[in-house]
Amino acid sequence: LAATCGGLARAAGRLSPGSSVPVRFAVRLERPGRVVSDTLTGLSYETGQLADPAFFSADNHALVQLFRALSPHGVLRIGGNTSDYTVWSEHRGELPVQRTHKGGPQQPVVLRPEALHALAGFLRATGWNLVFGVNLKIGVPAMAAELSKAVKQIVGDDLLAIQIGNEANNYESDYAAFDAAWAPYATAIRETDVPIAGPDTGANTDWVIEYANRHGADNVFLSRHYYREAAPKGSIPDLLGGDAEFCAEIEQVMQAADAHHLPFRLTEANSYYLGGRDGVSNAFASALWGADFMLAMAQRGVAGIHFHGGTLESVEASLGRSADTAAAASDLSARRDAVTSRYSAIAGNVELGFQPRPLFYGMSLAQQFAGARMLHGQLDAGSANLTAYAAQRDDALLIALINKDAAHDASVSLAGLNGYRKGRLMRLRAPALESRHDVVFESDADAGSAVVVDTHGLCHVELPRGSAAWIRLLRSV
Numbered sequence: 001l002a003a004t005c006g007g008l009a010r011a012a013g014r015l016s017p018g019s020s021v022p023v024r025f026a027v028r029l030e031r032p033g034r035v036v037s038d039t040l041t042g043l044s045y046e047t048g049q050l051a052d053p054a055f056f057s058a059d060n061h062a063l064v065q066l067f068r069a070l071s072p073h074g075v076l077r078i079g080g081n082t083s084d085y086t087v088w089s090e091h092r093g094e095l096p097v098q099r100t101h102k103g104g105p106q107q108p109v110v111l112r113p114e115a116l117h118a119l120a121g122f123l124r125a126t127g128w129n130l131v132f133g134v135n136l137k138i139g140v141p142a143m144a145a146e147l148s149k150a151v152k153q154i155v156g157d158d159l160l161a162i163q164i165g166n167e168a169n170n171y172e173s174d175y176a177a178f179d180a181a182w183a184p185y186a187t188a189i190r191e192t193d194v195p196i197a198g199p200d201t202g203a204n205t206d207w208v209i210e211y212a213n214r215h216g217a218d219n220v221f222l223s224r225h226y227y228r229e230a231a232p233k234g235s236i237p238d239l240l241g242g243d244a245e246f247c248a249e250i251e252q253v254m255q256a257a258d259a260h261h262l263p264f265r266l267t268e269a270n271s272y273y274l275g276g277r278d279g280v281s282n283a284f285a286s287a288l289w290g291a292d293f294m295l296a297m298a299q300r301g302v303a304g305i306h307f308h309g310g311t312l313e314s315v316e317a318s319l320g321r322s323a324d325t326a327a328a329a330s331d332l333s334a335r336r337d338a339v340t341s342r343y344s345a346i347a348g349n350v351e352l353g354f355q356p357r358p359l360f361y362g363m364s365l366a367q368q369f370a371g372a373r374m375l376h377g378q379l380d381a382g383s384a385n386l387t388a389y390a391a392q393r394d395d396a397l398l399i400a401l402i403n404k405d406a407a408h409d410a411s412v413s414l415a416g417l418n419g420y421r422k423g424r425l426m427r428l429r430a431p432a433l434e435s436r437h438d439v440v441f442e443s444d445a446d447a448g449s450a451v452v453v454d455t456h457g458l459c460h461v462e463l464p465r466g467s468a469a470w471i472r473l474l475r476s477v
């Protein structure tokens, strides 16, 4: 007999009678997997975002609080296309004029010490660490070394690593060309005793492997980026369909990372590049996708996922476009949305204040696994588009169930929970997959969030279509 877990059908509200698909997830307590990094949660912003030192500042309390709410040990990556046309205000040497892809002169982002001091305060206030990208494209290693040294001096031990260039696969003809451009930078930066990471390529797994083989010993972690596709392509079914091919690719990357005993981080990632897909990247579907993506990556050993975002202005500038935020939105929440890139997990700016986007809540669910050891499990989801993850941390067994199916509620039987007695359940839900607001990740208070496991180690959870649940069970005493 399966005891009933918290979150009964009556609480879910949106369960349609008779349409539930039976799903079974058997946790294999005897088959431990990878340990999830404490720094699993990451965000990525353009270097151009630092043009306003008030953005990443300890005085920006609303943003500090949102970062802290996401993770006590997150990692902020500063980089993106704008890092490859940023100049350091303190550099005294001659600099070549950089060109836009259309051939005209590129207006540089001028980075000043004030911005780094403010950023250092922001990092101290949030407890987050920093990964910082320097301009490879300009071809001036001395400026990068000076900037790296300044970042280290100002940010101190909160600096995890400097990365050299952003997605150099988009402007270097092949790996050898990249390596040749990169090498003098690495030499100059290493002389200043600053840790480096890379190659921060957009997509090329072969570059990551080659880089690991050549430079693994000199790096503190390996990196590349991930986006599902380019906007305006993309749709909710496409996003929630998952990306099996990429998962397989990550397993290859992890072989190289493991061989060199290096962590691997997705230093920039999100649903759809070219700014995100409206109605998908900023809708509740992105929360389910984000939670699933983070856990799928963590399960394979990825140490951190940095979701890219920030103000519309900074991201549009990175794409060589100008931001059109003229559309006068009525309420504050809509105005914050209007000034923010579509895929950003946090909306707003210094003037308007900040608020979480749907993706933020998905990240919050996945963050519950930080520091835990993944467990293998046997999932039989039948025809439902549903994923399940289990992990152990101290005395707790953690389970995430993500029902990405738009058409089927799921009736989930959990098995193999022997030794665990009871716990609590939280739900990630919104009125619809399309919802841009009203997303919650909360205890299922109406139904009583208590979860009880029966003496056979079984329990049962109803999981409405387009929602997720996180369960934390404690050992029986």
Ligand code: BDP
Pocket: 046, 079, 080, 081, 082, 166, 167, 202, 268, 272, 273, 274, 275, 276, 315, 318, 319
């Ligand atoms: C990445 C770039 C970033 C862009 C993003 C996008 O690193 O600067 O903002 O794509 O296209 O490739 O949205």
